[in-house]
Amino acid sequence: xxxxxxxxxxxxxxxxxAVTLNFLIPRLQxxxxxxxxxxxxxxxSESVDPAQLQAIRIMLGAPxxxxxxxxxxxxxxxxxxxFGVSYTYFPYSVTHMIGEALPWxxxxxxxxxxxxxxxxxxLGTWAAYRRNSRVDSVITLGSTFLGTLPxxxxxxxxxxxxxxTLRWFPERGGYGGGSSPGWSWIFISDAFQHSVxxxxxxxxxxxxxxxxxxxxxxxxxxxxxxxxxxxxxxxPRRRIALTYGARIAILPNVTGFAIALGSVLGGTVLVxxxxxxxxxxxxxxxxxxSRDYPLMQAIFLFTTVGxxxxxxxxxxxYGFLDPRVRKAETA
Amino acid sequence: xxxxxxxxxxAVAAAVALAASGCxxxxxxxxxxxxxxxxxxxxxxxxxxxNPQANYNPYLxxxxxxATEYVFEQLIAYDNYGCQAKPWLAxxxxxxxxxxxxxxxxxxxxxxxxxxxxxxDVVFTYDMLKQHKALDTKGIWRYLSxxxxxxxxxxxxxxxxxGAAAFTLFGEIKIVPKHVWSAVADPVTxxxxxxxxGTGPFTVKAFNPQQLTLGRNADYWQADKVKVDxxxxxxxxxxGQIDQLKxxxxxxxxxAMFVPDIKKxxxxxxxxxxxxxxxxxxxxxxxxxxxxAPFNDTAFRKALVPAFNRQEIVDKAQLGYVKxxxxxxxxxxxxxxxLPKDLPNQGVAGYxxxxxxxxxxxxxxxxxxxxxxxxxxxxxxxxxFRVPGAWTDWVQxxxxxxxxxxSLGFTVRAETPTPEAYENDRAIGNYDMLLGVHGGSCNMxxxxxxxxxxxxxAPIGKKAVSNFVRWNDPRTDQLxxxxxxxxxxxxxxxxxxxxxxxxxxQVPMIPLWYGAKWFQYRTAKATGWxxxxxxxxxxxxxxxxxxxxxxxxxxxK
Numbered sequence: 001x002x003x004x005x006x007x008x009x010x011x012x013x014x015x016x017x018a019v020t021l022n023f024l025i026p027r028l029q030x031x032x033x034x035x036x037x038x039x040x041x042x043x044x045s046e047s048v049d050p051a052q053l054q055a056i057r058i059m060l061g062a063p064x065x066x067x068x069x070x071x072x073x074x075x076x077x078x079x080x081x082x083f084g085v086s087y088t089y090f091p092y093s094v095t096h097m098i099g100e101a102l103p104w105x106x107x108x109x110x111x112x113x114x115x116x117x118x119x120x121x122x123l124g125t126w127a128a129y130r131r132n133s134r135v136d137s138v139i140t141l142g143s144t145f146l147g148t149l150p151x152x153x154x155x156x157x158x159x160x161x162x163x164x165t166l167r168w169f170p171e172r173g174g175y176g177g178g179s180s181p182g183w184s185w186i187f188i189s190d191a192f193q194h195s196v197x198x199x200x201x202x203x204x205x206x207x208x209x210x211x212x213x214x215x216x217x218x219x220x221x222x223x224x225x226x227x228x229x230x231x232x233x234x235x236p237r238r239r240i241a242l243t244y245g246a247r248i249a250i251l252p253n254v255t256g257f258a259i260a261l262g263s264v265l266g267g268t269v270l271v272x273x274x275x276x277x278x279x280x281x282x283x284x285x286x287x288x289x290s291r292d293y294p295l296m297q298a299i300f301l302f303t304t305v306g307x308x309x310x311x312x313x314x315x316x317x318y319g320f321l322d323p324r325v326r327k328a329e330t331a
Numbered sequence: 332x333x334x335x336x337x338x339x340x341x342a343v344a345a346a347v348a349l350a351a352s353g354c355x356x357x358x359x360x361x362x363x364x365x366x367x368x369x370x371x372x373x374x375x376x377x378x379x380x381x382n383p384q385a386n387y388n389p390y391l392x393x394x395x396x397x398a399t400e401y402v403f404e405q406l407i408a409y410d411n412y413g414c415q416a417k418p419w420l421a422x423x424x425x426x427x428x429x430x431x432x433x434x435x436x437x438x439x440x441x442x443x444x445x446x447x448x449x450x451x452d453v454v455f456t457y458d459m460l461k462q463h464k465a466l467d468t469k470g471i472w473r474y475l476s477x478x479x480x481x482x483x484x485x486x487x488x489x490x491x492x493x494g495a496a497a498f499t500l501f502g503e504i505k506i507v508p509k510h511v512w513s514a515v516a517d518p519v520t521x522x523x524x525x526x527x528x529g530t531g532p533f534t535v536k537a538f539n540p541q542q543l544t545l546g547r548n549a550d551y552w553q554a555d556k557v558k559v560d561x562x563x564x565x566x567x568x569x570x571g572q573i574d575q576l577k578x579x580x581x582x583x584x585x586x587a588m589f590v591p592d593i594k595k596x597x598x599x600x601x602x603x604x605x606x607x608x609x610x611x612x613x614x615x616x617x618x619x620x621x622x623x624a625p626f627n628d629t630a631f632r633k634a635l636v637p638a639f640n641r642q643e644i645v646d647k648a649q650l651g652y653v654k655x656x657x658x659x660x661x662x663x664x665x666x667x668x669x670l671p672k673d674l675p676n677q678g679v680a681g682y683x684x685x686x687x688x689x690x691x692x693x694x695x696x697x698x699x700x701x702x703x704x705x706x707x708x709x710x711x712x713x714x715x716f717r718v719p720g721a722w723t724d725w726v727q728x729x730x731x732x733x734x735x736x737x738s739l740g741f742t743v744r745a746e747t748p749t750p751e752a753y754e755n756d757r758a759i760g761n762y763d764m765l766l767g768v769h770g771g772s773c774n775m776x777x778x779x780x781x782x783x784x785x786x787x788x789a790p791i792g793k794k795a796v797s798n799f800v801r802w803n804d805p806r807t808d809q810l811x812x813x814x815x816x817x818x819x820x821x822x823x824x825x826x827x828x829x830x831x832x833x834x835x836x837q838v839p840m841i842p843l844w845y846g847a848k849w850f851q852y853r854t855a856k857a858t859g860w861x862x863x864x865x866x867x868x869x870x871x872x873x874x875x876x877x878x879x880x881x882x883x884x885x886x887x888k
């Protein structure tokens with residue numbers, strides 16, 4: 001029990017540090033949001049209108065009080081789930097904007113993460129089970145090769161071949177201009193069609209880490225004394241591989257998987273940018289480039305909290321899965 | 332049980348894929364519409380960021396969608412190319428004295444919900460901007476003192492000082508209906524998302540973050556001039572590769588984006604229909620920090636005017652899309668009517684390194700034994716020259732400028748900070764030399780007041796509003812004041828001509844080239860777009876353009 005209590009205290013401490021850093025970091029960045037908005041509107045080759053800058057400054061308002069007062073206000077607002085009004089999407093609230101983007105990311109990235117983990121773990125197990133065979137070389141070398149390809153290049157290649165040349169799938173966006181979001185078949189099929197290319201891009205590169213990790217862990221655990229003893233005792237190879245090798249080898253990957261799921265909330269900036277997908281990653285990129293502090297803070301907070309919660313849950317799960325950890329911490 | 336559910340899911344998925352591959356939304360093939368109409372036109376981006384939300388509040392410049400340009404109208408519409416005001420919601424206007432402007436409103440104009448438009452709406456709109464400074468993005472209440480409805484068709488505006496200098500702003504302020512907006516608790520946070528009520532030629536028909544569709548307003552006051560039934564705006568990814576590809580395929584009837592090698596990438600794909608016109612915008616100039624030596628010496632700055640190879644910058648860094656800029660600060664040839672008569676070549680300086688060399692030596696900046704240009708203190712002149720590193724065309728221009736200066740014996744450090752650092756250093760005066768933008772609008776007062784008035788400047792270390800070079804000259808201030816209070820065009824022209832002389836004789840900054848306004852259009856479905864041959868409006872003058880478009884193949888005007 002002490003193990004879980006300690007994990008929880010650690011979780012709370014990290015959460016507080018993350019929330020505080022999240023408050024401080026945007027305030028340490030150079031640049032005035034109103035200026036960023038006005039120069040974006042004017043573009044590179046037009047002069048900025050000082051009257052417009054003035055009006056937008058008034059619209060955004062200035063934070064009240066000193067830094068400590070602002071910090072207290074911020075903590076109070078965060079506890080209530082109030083993240084304020086987005087600067088770029090004024091007058092829409094940050095909560096509204098995240099509500100719009102979150103489902104896209106959670107479905108696309110969440111589903112592909114889970115598939116990647118399952119496929120990666122299975123392939124890694126297979127490679128380790130048949131280690132040094134042809135299957136192993138194909139899987140290991142193949143994934144190493146795919147892993148060296150720059151992701152954006154792969155994504156652009158997919159767009160070029162399947163969207164532009166063959167025109168099988170739309171080249172960007174989460175859905176077409178003709179349908180409107182809702183629970184209609186037309187929209188869902190349209191959204192599905194738009195999600196194919198980004199999903200494929202994520203699925204090509206997604207399992208690689210799991211494959212390599214799983215294979216190496218398992219090869220190692222199959223070389224340990226208890227596994228050799230099992231071989232010596234004449235247990236079936238498959239049983240040794242699954243119960244003595246894979247079961248132990250999967251443990252580090254569980255933590256990794258939990259963190260990966262937690263970070264889904266932050267979206268995948270690269271994929272969403274290349275495919276112009278309306279998820280959290282693109283929203284994050286946009287909020288950073290336009291100095292939309294309220295939106296930026298909320299997305300960072302979501303991501304951090306997501307990772308922390310996932311990490312905490314993984315720690316708990318770990319305690320159940322691996323008695324050694326629990327014992328080591330209490331001892 | 333389990334298996335049958337799986338089978339059902341698979342069947343549904345297959346059906347979805349089939350349905351999806353067969354159906355691509357509402358797209359339909361259409362050429363020119365029947366009976367001399369255009370069924371629809373495809374436009375480019377409609378603003379509102381990467382995840383646009385319904386926002387038709389015409390004063391929220393940062394987040395409103397492009398539809399507001401077609402739903403709401405102003406008292407006058409400005410042709411921002413030729414700088415001519417066209418009667419719009421107002422049919423005529425008179426200055427009864429330099430501080431009083433009387434507008435006669437158009438009869439028979441209706442809001443798109445059927446209610447009549449009247450002087451009350453105009454007064455309400457302007458009063459709202461007075462109460463809510465956050466909405467007054469043009470700063471009209473810097474000039475106004477009161478707006479009154481004299482009768483239902485007449486509005487009288489009073490100014491704190493002679494108001495002619497503010498006149499162009501009336502072409503930018505959209506009028507909203509009193510009967511809708513008076514019920515709004517806070518117009519600053521009002522997205523006006525449901526069926527926005529305006530007087531304009533179009534209404535919002537459908538919106539999702541990928542596409543915004545506007546439908547023609549059949550009761551529009553000049554409905555006979557609007558030949559387009561529907562406008563479809565498509566979300567872009569900021570002028571990226573995909574958008575360029577769609578443009579080259581002819582999927583946009585008009586767009587406004589930067590395209591490298593536009594002739595090959597766009598025009599040659601369909602030379603009969605794909606056209607472009609890039610009229611000039613603001614002047615992009617060498618800004619020198621006038622608080623530092625040697626830039627504080629007029630003779631030094633004047634000697635530098637012919638030192639830059641503007642044509643090479645235009646051809647190599649700007650792909651030949653733009654034109655070399657006039658030293659006067661005005662945009663030529665569009666604003667040539669404002670120039671003093673005796674000015675050679677409309678004030679555009681040629682490249683003459685030998686003359687720059689001789690003039691610098693004569694001004695007391697000779698070369699030393701090593702060929703280095705030395706200052707009055709006898710030390711070699713070294714300074715930094717900054718442009719934002721992310722603006723690649725400016726970085727290319729920077730190379731040419733640095734090469735020009737180096738060949739004259741200066742030691743120049745080329746620096747490429749982030750845009751934020753560049754903007755901040757420019758505002759607080761923490762620089763030697765950099766590139767800046769000024770002018771380009773039809774408002775002559777703004778064109779000179781913003782970059783040159785001493786009240787737009789600030790001490791080094793404090794943020795200047797817009798006078799980043801920190802030009803501080805009583806005579807310039809006086810001319811700007813004359814321009815602001817000038818009551819007629821003749822008086823304005825005299826003041827502007829004198830200000831262009833300040834630019835050419837005292838050289839507060841050195842204009843190099845004009846920024847371009849990107850504009851591509853296709854004549855497959857519609858003709859009558861503004862062009863170099865027929866520059867009746869700037870590409871951004873949406874209301875004027877939409878009332879000039881005609882179906883291809885008809886000559887009816």
